Amino acid sequence: MAVRAAVAGASGYAGGEVLRLLLAHPEVEIGALTGNSNAGQRLGALQPHLLPLADRVLAETTAEALAGHDVVFLALPHGQSAAVAERLGPDVLVVDMGADFRLEDPADWERFYGSPHAGTWPYGLPELPGARARLTGSKRIAVPGCYPTAVSLALYPAYAARLAEPEAVIVAASGTSGAGKAPKPHLLGSEVMGSMTPYGVGGGHRHTPEMIQNLSRAAGERVSVSFTPTLAPMPRGILATCSASAVAGVTAESVRAAYEKAYADEPFVRLLPEGQWPATASVYGSNAVQVQVAYDDAVGRIIAISAIDNLTKGTAGGAVQSMNIALGLDETTGLSTIGVAP
Amino acid sequence: MAVRAAVAGASGYAGGEVLRLLLAHPEVEIGALTGNSNAGQRLGALQPHLLPLADRVLAETTAEALAGHDVVFLALPHGQSAAVAERLGPDVLVVDMGADFRLEDPADWERFYGSPHAGTWPYGLPELPGARARLTGSKRIAVPGCYPTAVSLALYPAYAARLAEPEAVIVAASGTSGAGKAPKPHLLGSEVMGSMTPYGVGGGHRHTPEMIQNLSRAAGERVSVSFTPTLAPMPRGILATCSASAVAGVTAESVRAAYEKAYADEPFVRLLPEGQWPATASVYGSNAVQVQVAYDDAVGRIIAISAIDNLTKGTAGGAVQSMNIALGLDETTGLSTIGVAP
């Protein structure tokens, strides 16, 4: 019996990507598709790459439209998920691709989002220690942010193995789809092609507390994070360059051993052979994560770098992977580790 | 029992793409991978996006290495396929992604390639009239060129319905992967980003006689083709803008009706709704073809435009689709009509 899935916010980039993946998922049947400003339009006009769904029409995002499904994916502006989830009832698996239920500390939420905290749901980054147990059988999933996915997978093994001082410095480059589909002048093709530019510099990006939460849990102590996101001239992909001072006694070998151990059995994370470095093109459209790590003994720092597709592993792929776990399916069902390259 | 497939030329773009597709094909098991200058190297170093095959090592391209498979895909420089195919024997399905067996007229071959003609194999563009019958059960397949795929699917319905004069004017833009992986200065990223430039202008491109062959067969008379290819700043995709004078009595309605009829039942070709135009991004990584057609009554021309992914439907996807037919599998097995966008 197929899993029946609805998508709220089907006209945006996260909604479109989850539909792309669900179309390839052997256990899922796609049910209601909803939008707000685009309700009533054909999906073919909004997401012309989703050919098999071209003639589906978007409904309004209401509890009625979303009722009667086994799983509901929410791709909504932050602050809207709680109300929808409540009306869906406790027996429906609700997978929130927004930010509302990621943070554990209400003070973090309030400081970065300026509204009351809605709560905390099991966190959909299965590779983190303990995450799979919390996801199994859960009816609520908070899908991680795209940057926290890339950064946590780059750095958590160093912290889990107690190799790094609790002060991480992170610079990440993201493709423009991370900024969404709402048209703004600085996101025009004319502006972004040929340009690299930072934003949210100095600690202001809303993904910062989520990174701190993940790395601190791995480290067993509070990890501070200096995070600078940059916008890169490509539609998809995140390259996260992360570093931290090594604790005394660390060697290149001990660093590599920690990463090999962490990722030996992970189906989606690939620790690259020494000498090869992650590239966002290699994971384009896939749920794979490329990771590489180095120890720079001249400065005593561990440099860990990851590449993901921000829309796949960074959003919709992570959502489907977590759904699989929650439903008791094989974690890799319907997901690929093969990038579309060149 | 799985179909066992080998790929000769696995380090290039066509070879990489056919592997990407075969990895997702439920009936195929990937056997030998061969290369020439790259023999002995890990595939992970050459095609880092093909994660499941990262640890496979390329063999030399020899008949021995390729023996013992049900299907052998050849992604070789032109002129090399005949010798390999001969040694594989008549019972192995050989799918040539090169040019050697596409042209029927030896004079065309000799004029454009400057070497003796190797022969003609069943032509792997199933959407053309009669093609499926010739492919079914065949042990030899000549995969079409990428431009002829895009152009033939844009224009053949107009010729088959006797709507167009036999003089087509075609301007097509291709992503850079169409030029292959051998490094040349004009293909450097620094050169191609931000630039559009034509090449092979004035009838010199080797895909021209193949287009003439396809369109002439559809028209039942010799069709002349003015073909100008251009290189576009994108890795993948072909947009073919094709036009021809309409014969007397043609209307916008009769043109549309001919295309609707031609593509009503084609699983990979999508005639877009009126008012929507093909975009290469929409078919990125997929085997889908977007087609749209217009009749410009001010000049009396039919304008037909198609978008394909040059590596998928234009090369490796077309190869797998034709293999499916030759083997008696469902034609769509392992192939997707869903693009990776944005």
Next chain:
Amino acid sequence: MAVRAAVAGASGYAGGEVLRLLLAHPEVEIGALTGNSNAGQRLGALQPHLLPLADRVLAETTAEALAGHDVVFLALPHGQSAAVAERLGPDVLVVDMGADFRLEDPADWERFYGSPHAGTWPYGLPELPGARARLTGSKRIAVPGCYPTAVSLALYPAYAARLAEPEAVIVAASGTSGAGKAPKPHLLGSEVMGSMTPYGVGGGHRHTPEMIQNLSRAAGERVSVSFTPTLAPMPRGILATCSASAVAGVTAESVRAAYEKAYADEPFVRLLPEGQWPATASVYGSNAVQVQVAYDDAVGRIIAISAIDNLTKGTAGGAVQSMNIALGLDETTGLSTIGVAP
């Protein structure tokens, strides 16, 4: 004594480009800068590449703000130029970078723009026969559209020399800045990178009657034009691929001779050596035009291809070049034929 110039519409792409060029013009002093929705803002926030003007503040676009200048450049939405020009008086040189005064036939204007025709001003494409005489001393200049600039310079020599039949087929690729700075979903970087797509297919593009006007004047008879514009993943540049059937007796040599004669003394147009083809990257940011021509004897067509920067020669550079002529300055003053490449 410096020429004092104002720019109305200084926050858009055409306005920004004319400012970029005027900053390098030795005879011009930049006066008032105006905008509408952006009035009151610092130019540094709107056009951060124009460092020397970063602290200038935009005024409202009013006749008062624009008064007291020798030259006023208008970069306004179509339909607004006539009212502004009227209030500036007959002694001010008004250079309209919009469409309002380009077309000679009111019926053309009304059909394509749906509003009453405002009139016709001397046409700012100095390379066309007779254009320089009409521009010299003029107080009004209609700057050509970007596509008509590229297309007319590619094809007019063939028509002026009576080498081509009066039915031109044109496919042009434009960078995204040609679509302007107003944010629309299909112009987002996420959408345009990696994509080629046509628009205005079938004769609907507003630049079509302008091309017909130019080519018909050169040919001495009505030339029909099939024009298909496409959007290319680059910020700037137009590559126009133009062709027409040759009249009887044409040879490759006669075609080349006509182009050599047409462009022997043109300071901004470069007929490339045989075998070299135009590339938009080569004219990036410059007022140069690269042209090449071929005769395809297999189909009897002349193929003429040009590359320009749509914002420079295609808009603001053409405007400054025409201003120079109108003011009696050397035509090349302040303009460059050197592209920014790679």
Next chain:
Amino acid sequence: MAVRAAVAGASGYAGGEVLRLLLAHPEVEIGALTGNSNAGQRLGALQPHLLPLADRVLAETTAEALAGHDVVFLALPHGQSAAVAERLGPDVLVVDMGADFRLEDPADWERFYGSPHAGTWPYGLPELPGARARLTGSKRIAVPGCYPTAVSLALYPAYAARLAEPEAVIVAASGTSGAGKAPKPHLLGSEVMGSMTPYGVGGGHRHTPEMIQNLSRAAGERVSVSFTPTLAPMPRGILATCSASAVAGVTAESVRAAYEKAYADEPFVRLLPEGQWPATASVYGSNAVQVQVAYDDAVGRIIAISAIDNLTKGTAGGAVQSMNIALGLDETTGLSTIGVAP
């Protein structure tokens, strides 16, 4: 009387860029152009954007060809400049755009380049304290590396004002022209478009000791540098994201004050208004540097970010600026602070 300049290595990216700038320099006359593998070719075939020099032919790079000039720009592979400079004699101004004479410590040179140190020439980054005095009247100039230019201008004010701890962490993104024009597979357009990837991770990049040299001199103590370069999908531009722990007592105000003081009178460096961030597109083709700085009090780090054009300010523009100083010309002669955008 014009300054007569020759360029050795005129077919590469650095050579082409210095020619682009010298063509716009009012005091310079371009003399000999030399190359090695390209000797005998027309510059128009190698650098088609340099229209005014299209018919110049490259000579072999010999002392004879380069003799008789006032200035010789060297754009040669590292290790070749010393021999050429020696033969040119002490009265010719030799501007080396390669690495040979940048490093003061022979041990640094030998460790990173594996060959004997050739010496140290006055360093062509005029904005650094004392640099202008050393350049004035000099007959030898070592042009800085592109990354050290971006990084030093981002961070030196913090070190000069004793605001930062001597451990800098730097992640920089560069356009592909920084990797040169020699064709290599990983630099193909098909590979770089859509991809971000690091290289030289862990302290191995040859520009690292040069950054250490500059920052240590500013700080008055040894500064360690963790440097990770990344390749971005754009032809030009460097965005350098640099950070260091602040010393006790630092505030956002004291940081800003230090940068305002450092750059108050610099003609090419623009400290952006608060809230605006550097973008490589804004300095495209110009000699300008955009700098912004923030203090993240949650982690106690100063984050300084700069954007340059790697070929202009990062190579050829810095070379011309330093030449101007050496020759006693106004430092800004022939150089622009206006980017080509969008």
